[in-house]
Amino acid sequence: MKLLEVAGLNKHFGGLAACTNVDFHVERGEILGLIGPNGAGKTTIFNLVSGALTPDSGAIAFKGQDIAGLKPHEITRMGIGRTFQSVKIFSKMSVFENVLLGHQFGKGKPSNKKGAKEETEGILEFVELSGMRDARAVDLILANQKRLEVARALATEPDLLLLDEVMAGLNPTEVAQAMELVKRIRERGLTILMIEHVMKAIMSICDRIIVLHHGEKIAEGSPGDVSKNKTVIEVYLGE
Amino acid sequence: MINSRGKWSSPIALILLLLLLVALPAYGPSEYTVILITNILMYVVLTVSWAIFSGPTGYISLAPAAFFGVGVYASAILSSDLPLAMVVPIGGAASFILAYLVGSLTLRLRGMYFTMFTFGLVELVRNSVHWWEVNISGTVGRLIISADNTTVFYAMVATFLAALLASYLIKRSRFGLALRSIGESEEAAAHSGVNVNRVKVVMFAVSAFFMGATGATMSMRWTYIDPTLAFNIQFSFMPVLMAIFGGMGHLYAPITGATIVSLLEEFLTTKFPYYYMFLFGLTMLVVILFMPYGLEGTIEKWRKKIKAGLRSSHETT
Numbered sequence: 001m002k003l004l005e006v007a008g009l010n011k012h013f014g015g016l017a018a019c020t021n022v023d024f025h026v027e028r029g030e031i032l033g034l035i036g037p038n039g040a041g042k043t044t045i046f047n048l049v050s051g052a053l054t055p056d057s058g059a060i061a062f063k064g065q066d067i068a069g070l071k072p073h074e075i076t077r078m079g080i081g082r083t084f085q086s087v088k089i090f091s092k093m094s095v096f097e098n099v100l101l102g103h104q105f106g107k108g109k110p111s112n113k114k115g116a117k118e119e120t121e122g123i124l125e126f127v128e129l130s131g132m133r134d135a136r137a138v139d140l141i142l143a144n145q146k147r148l149e150v151a152r153a154l155a156t157e158p159d160l161l162l163l164d165e166v167m168a169g170l171n172p173t174e175v176a177q178a179m180e181l182v183k184r185i186r187e188r189g190l191t192i193l194m195i196e197h198v199m200k201a202i203m204s205i206c207d208r209i210i211v212l213h214h215g216e217k218i219a220e221g222s223p224g225d226v227s228k229n230k231t232v233i234e235v236y237l238g239e
Numbered sequence: 240m241i242n243s244r245g246k247w248s249s250p251i252a253l254i255l256l257l258l259l260l261v262a263l264p265a266y267g268p269s270e271y272t273v274i275l276i277t278n279i280l281m282y283v284v285l286t287v288s289w290a291i292f293s294g295p296t297g298y299i300s301l302a303p304a305a306f307f308g309v310g311v312y313a314s315a316i317l318s319s320d321l322p323l324a325m326v327v328p329i330g331g332a333a334s335f336i337l338a339y340l341v342g343s344l345t346l347r348l349r350g351m352y353f354t355m356f357t358f359g360l361v362e363l364v365r366n367s368v369h370w371w372e373v374n375i376s377g378t379v380g381r382l383i384i385s386a387d388n389t390t391v392f393y394a395m396v397a398t399f400l401a402a403l404l405a406s407y408l409i410k411r412s413r414f415g416l417a418l419r420s421i422g423e424s425e426e427a428a429a430h431s432g433v434n435v436n437r438v439k440v441v442m443f444a445v446s447a448f449f450m451g452a453t454g455a456t457m458s459m460r461w462t463y464i465d466p467t468l469a470f471n472i473q474f475s476f477m478p479v480l481m482a483i484f485g486g487m488g489h490l491y492a493p494i495t496g497a498t499i500v501s502l503l504e505e506f507l508t509t510k511f512p513y514y515y516m517f518l519f520g521l522t523m524l525v526v527i528l529f530m531p532y533g534l535e536g537t538i539e540k541w542r543k544k545i546k547a548g549l550r551s552s553h554e555t556t
Contacts, residue, residue, distance in 0.1 A: 050430060072429040081430075088427035090420050101420050104413040105432030156432050 003028040003160055003191050004049070009058035011044055011215075018044040020215045022058075026160065031182065031192045033202045033223075036212035037235065042195045043085055044215070046162050049193075050082045051075040062160070079107050081158030083149040085165050085195075091138035098137050098148055099123055099155045106156025120155060126188075127151040127181065143174040150181065154190075161185060163194040167201055179205055203227065249491070253403075260396050264389040273392050274460075279501045280395045281457055284402045285478040286485070286497040288449035291406050292442045293479075294487035295418040298346070301475045302357035305364045306334035306447040308470035310454025312368060315383050315464055323386060323394055323459060330455025331448040337364075338447030342440040358475070365470035372466070380465030383458060394456045402449040407490060409442070418442055477501075484526055486535025495534055 004026040011019040019041045026032050034042050047053040049060055051072040060068040067075055081102075090098050100120045124130045127147045132140060137148055146166050153161060167178045179201050186192055196202045202209065203223045211219040211232050219229045226232055264273050285303055293300050310330035317326050345356050372379045386394075409415045417438045420428040429435045458464060477500070485496015503522065507515045530537050 052426065052430070071434075072426075073432050073434045076430055076432040084427065084430075088424045090423040090427065092423060093416075093419060097416060097419075101413075101416050101428070101433070102431045104416065107432070152427075152431055 001028045002026070003063065004193070005059075005061045006045075006049070007059045007061075009045070009048060009060065010056045011041075011048060011053060012056055017215045019048065019055075022212070022215075022217050024210050024217065024220065026191055026193055027207075028159075028191055029186070029189070030207040031186055031194065031205055033206035033209040034193060034195045034212065035197070035199075035202060035209060039214075040212040041215040042212055043164060045212075046082060046164055046193075046195065049075075050080060050162060073105070076105075076156050076158075077107050079157070079159040080162065081106075081153030081156045081160070082162035083146070083153055083164055083166060085168070087142070087145045087149050089137040089145055089148050089152070091136065093137060094134050095124065095129055095137055095140070095148055096120060096133045099151045102152040102155030106158075108157040123151050123155050126154070126184070143170050143178070146170070146178070147181070150185075154185070158190065160191045160193065163192060163196075165195055165197060167196055167198045175201060252491075257396075257400075264392055270388060273388050275505060277388070277392045277395050277457075277460065278505075279498055280392075280399050281453055282477055282481060282501045283494050283497040284395070284399050284449055284453045285474065286481040286493040287399075287402050287406050287490075288446045288453075289478040290482050290487045290493045291402075291409055291449075292418070292439075292446040294482065294493075295415070296422045296439065296442075298349075298439070298443075299354045299479065300357045300443070301354055301472075301479065302338070302341070302360050302447070303450050303478050304470050304472050304474035305357075305361040306338060306450035307454035307457075307474045308361075308364060308368075308466070309334045309337055310451035310456075311458040311464055311469035312454075313451070314455035314458035315381050315469075318459065319384055323390065323456075326459075327394060327398065327452050327455045330458075331452035334451025334454070335444045335448040338444040339440060342443040343436075346436060346439045346443060358472075361470055361472055361475055365466045368470070369466040380463060382463055383461060385462050386459040388460070391456060391460045394459070395453070398449065398452045398456055401452070403490070403494075405445065405449065409445070410490070414438060414442065480523065482533075484523070484533055486533030488535055488539075492533065492535035499534070 002025045006025065007023050009019055009022040022045065034045065036042055044053065048055050051067070051070050051074065054069045058068065059066060062078060062080060065078070067078065090101070093101075100116060103116055103120050103123070121130065121133070124133060127150060129144060129147055129151060132144065137145065140148060150163070150166060163182070166182070167175045170178060175198055182192060182194070182205055194206070206223055208221065209223055209226045210217060211226060211229070213235045218235065219226055219232045221229070260276070263276060267273060285307065289300065289303055292298065310333065313330040313333045314326045317329060321329070341360060345353060348356055369379065409418075417428065417433045420431065420433060421435055421439060425435050454469070458469075461468070478497070481497040481500045482493050484500050485494070486492035504519060507518050511518055
C-alpha cells in the first residue's frame with residue numbers, strides 16, 4: 001500500500017531547478033533511501049513533503065489525501081515527522097522538554113500530565129537518552145543531539161519519518177548505533193524516507209533507493225540494482 | 240533538604256507579599272506610600288506581562304505604551320457609566336483585540352523589524368487618537384471622574400495577581416513550552432506540530448490584555464488625560480529596561496527588576512532632580528555591562544556557587 005505518493009513535483013528557485021518532474025512513492029513499512037550528489041535536490045524534496053516549501057506544481061498525496069501546500073504543523077499533525085540536515089534542537093531546553101514538545105503538539109491527542117511524562121520517558125528510553133533526561137540539549141555530543149531530534153520527531157507519533165542525514169558527522173561506532181536505531185524504528189511500524197551520504201548504511205538498511213541528480217530522478221530500485229546502474233556510477237559513485 | 244525548602248519558599252514569599260499589600264492602606268505609614276506602591280505595581284504588571292511573550296520568544300516589543308494607552312482611554316470613556324470592576328477588564332479586552340489584529344499582521348517580521356514596527360505602533364495610535372480628538376470630538380484630552388487612592392491601589396493589586404497567575408499558568412502549560420521553542424527555532428517548532436503564528440499572536444494579545452488592564456486602572460488615579468500622557472513612550476521603554484535589569488527566566492525576576500528600578504527612579508527624581516536622567520542612565524549602563532543576565536543571572540550564579548561550596552565542604556569533612 002502506498003503511504004506517500006509524489007507525482008510531477010516541480011520547484012524552482014529563480015533560475016535554478018531544484019526539483020524537476022519528480023515522481024516516486026513510499027510503501028507502508030519500508031525504508032526508502034534518497035541519495036545523490038550535493039545540490040541534487042534531496043532536502044528540497046523533504047521541504048516540499050513536510051510543508052516548509054510549497055511546490056510550483058505537482059501532487060503530494062499522504063494516506064490518499066493531498067497535502068501539497070499545507071503548513072508544516074498541519075502536515076506534522078497528519079503524521080509526517082522530520083529531522084534536519086543541520087540539527088535544529090531547542091538547545092536551551094532540557095532533553096526531556098525537547099521531546100515533550102513534540103508529544104504535546106504532534107498527531108496524538110495531548111494526554112494528561114502524568115501520561116505525557118510517561119510517554120515522553122518511554123521515547124527517551126527507546127532512543128537511549130534516558131540518562132541525559134535533564135541535561136540541556138546544547139550540552140549533548142552531536143550523535144546524541146541527532147538522536148534527540150529523532151526522538152522529538154517520534155514523539156509527534158508519525159506514520160512516516162523523514163530522516164535528513166542522521167549519520168553525517170558520526171564516527172563508525174555511532175553510525176552502527178544509528179543504523180540499529182533506524183531498524184528499531186521500522187520495527188515499531190513506522191515508514192522511513194531517509195537522505196544519507198553514508199553508503200554502507202544506505203546499502204544495508206534500505207529496501208529501495210531513489211537517486212537524484214540536478215533535481216531529476218535518474219534511477220530507482222533495490223540497493224543492488226542501483227549500485228550497478230551505469231548512470232548512477234557515472235554521476236555519483238564513480239566519476 | 241535544599242530542594243524541599245526551595246519548593247515552598249516562593250508560595251510563602253508570595254503570600255507574605257500579598258498580606259503586606261492588603262494591609263498597606265490601613266496600616267501603612269502614609270497616603271504617599273499607597274501611591275508609590277501603586278506606581279511600582281503598575282510597572283511590575285507591565286514588566287511581567289511584557290515578559291510573558293517577549294521573554295521566551297525574544298521578540299522585543301516596544302508596544303506596551305500603545306496597549307497601556309488604549310486601556311487608559313477605554314477607562315476614560317467608560318468610567319462615568321460603569322464600575323471599576325468592569326472598566327478594567329474592558330480596557331484589557333480592547334488592548335487584546337488591538338494586539339491580536341496587529342500581531343496577525345506583523346508577527347512574521349523578525350528581530351529589529353518587529354521592534355521598529357511596535358515602536359511605530361505607539362506613535363500611530365497616539366496620533367490617531369489625537370487626530371480624532373482634534374477633528375471629531377473637538378477637544379484634546381478629557382477629565383476623568385477618578386477613584387480614591389485606596390480603590391485604585393486594590394484594583395492594581397488585583398491586576399497584579401491576575402497577571403502573575405496568567406504568567407505562572409502559561410509557563411507551566413504546553414504553550415509556555417511552545418513559546419520557548421519558538422524563541423530558539425521557529426522552523427523546528429513548526430515541524431514539531433506547533434502552530435507558530437497562532438501561538439505568537441494569541442500570546443502577544445494575552446500579554447497586551449494585562450497592559451491594557453493596567454492602563455485602565457491607572458487612568459482612575461489621574462484627573463486629566465490626553466494622548467501625550469496616555470501613550471507616553473516611557474511606558475514602552477521602562478518595562479523592557481526593567482525586564483533586562485531583573486531577568487526573565489523565573490517569575491520573581493521581572494517583579495524584582497521592576498520594583499528596584501522604579502524605586503531607583505523615585506529616589507533619583509526626588510533627591511537629584513537635575514541629574515536624574517544622567518544618574519539613571521549611568522546606573523543602567525553599569526548594570527548591563529556587569530550583569531548581562533540581569534539580577535536573576537547574578538543571583539543564580541551565587542546560588543550555584545553556594546551550593547557547590549556546601550557540597551565541597553561536606554565532602555572534606
